[in-house]
Amino acid sequence: MIPKNLFSFLVLSTFYLLFSSCQQKQHIHMLVHNASIYVVDDSFTISQAMAIQDGKIVETGLNDVLLKKYEADSVLDAGGKAIYPGLIDAHCHFTGYATDKWKCNLVGTKSFSEVVDSLVAYSQHAPAQWLYGRGWDQNDWAVKEFPDKKILDSLFPDRP
Numbered sequence: 001m002i003p004k005n006l007f008s009f010l011v012l013s014t015f016y017l018l019f020s021s022c023q024q025k026q027h028i029h030m031l032v033h034n035a036s037i038y039v040v041d042d043s044f045t046i047s048q049a050m051a052i053q054d055g056k057i058v059e060t061g062l063n064d065v066l067l068k069k070y071e072a073d074s075v076l077d078a079g080g081k082a083i084y085p086g087l088i089d090a091h092c093h094f095t096g097y098a099t100d101k102w103k104c105n106l107v108g109t110k111s112f113s114e115v116v117d118s119l120v121a122y123s124q125h126a127p128a129q130w131l132y133g134r135g136w137d138q139n140d141w142a143v144k145e146f147p148d149k150k151i152l153d154s155l156f157p158d159r160p
Contacts, residue, residue: 025068025069025070025071026069026070026071027070027071027072027073028051028052028053028058028071028072028073029052029053029054029055029072029073029074030051030052030072030073030074030075030076031049031050031051031052031066031067031070031074031075031076032049032050032052032075032076032078032083033048033049033066033067033075033076033077033078034048034049034063034077034078034079034080035047035048035050035078035079035082035083036048036081036082036083037049037050037060037082037083038082038083038084039060039085040085045060047060047061047062048061048062048063049061049062049063049065049066049067050066050083051066051069051070051072100134102127102132103132103133103134104118104119104126104131104132104133104134105118105134105135106118106119106133106134106135106136107134107135107136108135108140109135109136109140109141110140110141111141111142112138112141112143112147112151115133115136115147116151116152116155118133119131119133119152119155119156120155123159129159129160130159130160131156131159131160
């Protein structure tokens, strides 16, 4: 025969274990899983899943962990695809930026004479028939007026 106190303890312990192991899932709007999510933190973490509530990411982590933890209105299987954070810039045209990298950099020139000197040096190894230059500002020059193309045409008669 089991003593009454021990019996009560066993019954209560059993109920406690049963109910504590049945945690209720947290409700969220969306759960994305089966992805490579680039978190952009100090550790360069790549997560598999993310929980979203009210348009905000509330948690990222492993597929199994988040699928067990959350119940979502919408579940999206990303099919192993990559998910990147929103890229916020100060209005940059990436294609233009990339093409500017192979042009003659004229930023900081203090005169049209400096522009001409830079273009002459650039022309020796220019990657195209056309000579491209970018970044000069006549407002930085002592004589604040637009240059005339006559000098360039005389130095580069066969190169536009």
